[in-house]
Amino acid sequence: GAVVSQHPSRVICKSGTSVKIECRSLDFQATTMFWYRQFPKQSLMLMATSNEGSKATYEQGVEKDKFLINHASLTLSTLTVTSAHPEDSSFYICSARALAGGQTQYFGPGTRLLVL
Amino acid sequence: TQLLKQSPQFLSIQEGENLTVYCNSSSVFSSLQWYRQEPGEGPVLLVTVVTGGEVKKLKRLTFQFGDARKDSSLHITAAQPGDTGLYLCAITSGTYKYIFGTGTRLKVLA
Numbered sequence: 088g089a090v091v092s093q094h095p096s097r098v099i100c101k102s103g104t105s106v107k108i109e110c111r112s113l114d115f116q117a118t119t120m121f122w123y124r125q126f127p128k129q130s131l132m133l134m135a136t137s138n139e140g141s142k143a144t145y146e147q148g149v150e151k152d153k154f155l156i157n158h159a160s161l162t163l164s165t166l167t168v169t170s171a172h173p174e175d176s177s178f179y180i181c182s183a184r185a186l187a188g189g190q191t192q193y194f195g196p197g198t199r200l201l202v203l
Numbered sequence: 204t205q206l207l208k209q210s211p212q213f214l215s216i217q218e219g220e221n222l223t224v225y226c227n228s229s230s231v232f233s234s235l236q237w238y239r240q241e242p243g244e245g246p247v248l249l250v251t252v253v254t255g256g257e258v259k260k261l262k263r264l265t266f267q268f269g270d271a272r273k274d275s276s277l278h279i280t281a282a283q284p285g286d287t288g289l290y291l292c293a294i295t296s297g298t299y300k301y302i303f304g305t306g307t308r309l310k311v312l313a
Binding site for chain 1: 234236238243244245246247248251289291295299300301302303304305306308
C-alpha cells in the first residue's frame, strides 16, 4: 500500500524557535498533501492543503505566516512552525493523495511537537 | 459549514461485547471513509463507502452507509482489546479535502 513518512516523529523546542516537519510519500507521487493538527483527545483539524508547485491553501483561522508550507516536489511537503509558542504544541499529521488515486488520502505517522 | 458528528464520544466495554458507532452529517455526501487511529500514530484507513445503503464487512467490523447518504455506522462484533483506539469518519469536501468527524474513543477491556 501507499506509504507516507514524517520526520521527525517527535521534537521538543524552546519558545521562539522554528521547527520544520517533513512529509514524504515513499512509493507514489502525491499531487496534493494535507496538513492536520490534532490536540489531545480531539479529532483531526485540517490546517492547509499543499499542491506541488503552487502556494498552499490555508483553512480559516490558520496563520499562513506562522505555518509555512512548501511542496517542492511530488513526494515532499514541509511544514515550518515559525516562532513556536507553547500553544503550538500538538500532534501534526500529514496526508497525501496519489496523482491518480481518487479521493483516498494516505496518512503519515504524525509528529509530536512540544514547545517549552 | 458541514458538520460531522460521531456518537458516542467515548465507549468502554468488556472483551466479547458488541458495539455500534454512528457518524451523522448535516448534509448529503458522496463518499465516506472510516479510520482507526492508535495513540501517537496516524489514522489508518478501514473502509470507503460510496453507495447509499451499502454494507461492507471487514472481519468483525461491519460498515453501513445510510440510504440518504447523510449517515454511516460501524458495528464491531465480539470486540477485542486490539480494537481499542480512536475511530474517525471522514467525508470529502470540495477539492479532495477531508472533513473528519468528532471521533469515538473506544476502549476494550480484557
